[in-house]
Amino acid sequence: MYREFYGLLRRPFEMTPDPAFLYLGDAHREGLATLVYGVQARKGFVLLTGEVGTGKTTLLHALLSQLDPDTLSAFIFNPRLEPLDFFRMLFDEFGIEKPCTTKAEYLLTLNRFLIERLEKDEPTLLIVDEAQNLSPEMLEEIRLLSNLETPTSKLIQIMLVGQPELWDMLARPELRQLRQRIVLRHALRPFGPGETRDYVEERLRLAGYTGKGIFKKAALAELHARTGGIPRLINIVCDGALLLGFGREKAVLSAGEIREVADDLGLDEGVAPEPAMDASPGPKRTKRFGLFGSRRAGRA
Ligand SMILES: Nc1ncnc2c1ncn2[C@@H]1O[C@H](COP(=O)(O)OP(=O)(O)OP(=O)(O)O)[C@@H](O)[C@H]1O
Numbered sequence: 398m399y400r401e402f403y404g405l406l407r408r409p410f411e412m413t414p415d416p417a418f419l420y421l422g423d424a425h426r427e428g429l430a431t432l433v434y435g436v437q438a439r440k441g442f443v444l445l446t447g448e449v450g451t452g453k454t455t456l457l458h459a460l461l462s463q464l465d466p467d468t469l470s471a472f473i474f475n476p477r478l479e480p481l482d483f484f485r486m487l488f489d490e491f492g493i494e495k496p497c498t499t500k501a502e503y504l505l506t507l508n509r510f511l512i513e514r515l516e517k518d519e520p521t522l523l524i525v526d527e528a529q530n531l532s533p534e535m536l537e538e539i540r541l542l543s544n545l546e547t548p549t550s551k552l553i554q555i556m557l558v559g560q561p562e563l564w565d566m567l568a569r570p571e572l573r574q575l576r577q578r579i580v581l582r583h584a585l586r587p588f589g590p591g592e593t594r595d596y597v598e599e600r601l602r603l604a605g606y607t608g609k610g611i612f613k614k615a616a617l618a619e620l621h622a623r624t625g626g627i628p629r630l631i632n633i634v635c636d637g638a639l640l641l642g643f644g645r646e647k648a649v650l651s652a653g654e655i656r657e658v659a660d661d662l663g664l665d666e667g668v669a670p671e672p673a674m675d676a677s678p679g680p681k682r683t684k685r686f687g688l689f690g691s692r693r694a695g696r697a
């Protein structure tokens with residue numbers, strides 16, 4: 398619709414986690430580095446949390462594209478599963494063809510499969526996205542998987558990814574054991590004002606824009622204030638503003654257009670949430686845990 402008017406080859410603010418549009422500002426670079434480190438150092442259990450729309454799934458796709466080709470990964474993004482369906486899906490993702498009917502059979506087969514991979518020094522990774530939707534039964538299954546180990550090594554790396562309430566879920570007494578196994582966790586933060594600006598400009602550039610800029614400085618500041626730096630909200634507001642500008646034949650957009658779109662969407666300044674995990678100031682959002690609790694050990 399507005400593509401031609403703004404000199405774009407494609408729509409710059411689509412809602413899909415398209416790796417072609419990946420923007421790595423400090424927030425996402427730090428998050429990605431933590432995930433890559435977690436896998437490469439075979440940290441066992443890694444947790445990534447972040448508010449709705451901060452880019453967790455996008456980051457996972459970026460991670461998958463960066464992993465060593467020897468790494469085999471299963472990406473489970475629909476964790477509202479019954480345990481047996483979960484195992485079926487896992488086997489499908491790992492390409493294990495042996496038919497199993499009981500949980501014990503699944504675990505035994507998986508154990509053998511993982512030992513063979515470890516002997517060949519090939520890492521195996523399970524990623525569960527939207528993990529805040531996991532049922533207590535499924536969390537228990539995942540805990541059992543994290544038990545699969547040799548005396549010297551974990552057999553499978555597990556990455557749980559979800560909204561901040563995931564961490565609170567794991568605080569429940571019956572899940573304490575699972576929480577204690579998380580050796581690395583990272584809370585993805587929304588963009589700062591500079592990142593919001595760079596993100597928008599990078600997306601426009603990747604969509605083929607070669608002009609001097611569509612959004613005025615004040616428009617970008619308003620955009621940041623109204624979206625709280627949450628990428629999904631930024632995409633929605635920018636797409637709406639481009640459409641509005643096209644309708645009015647405005648090649649350059651100011652804070653007024655952003656305000657109008659944000660008002661229509663009911664986005665008030667300051668409502669977009671900050672990640673709840675880290676009460677300390679500054680950008681340090683990765684925590685590592687010792688065996689005996691929540692000792693903070695700095696960043697990866
Ligand atoms: N680093 C990034 N580079 C490019 N686009 C991004 C980035 N982070 C987020 N996005 C965009 O923001 C949108 C929301 O990101 P994503 O779906 O990854 O968020 P999420 O944290 O997984 O959200 P949810 O909590 O709803 O699962 C994506 O469609 C993507 O287009």
Ligand SMILES: [Mg+2]
Pocket residue numbers: 453454455526527
């Ligand atoms: Mg997601």
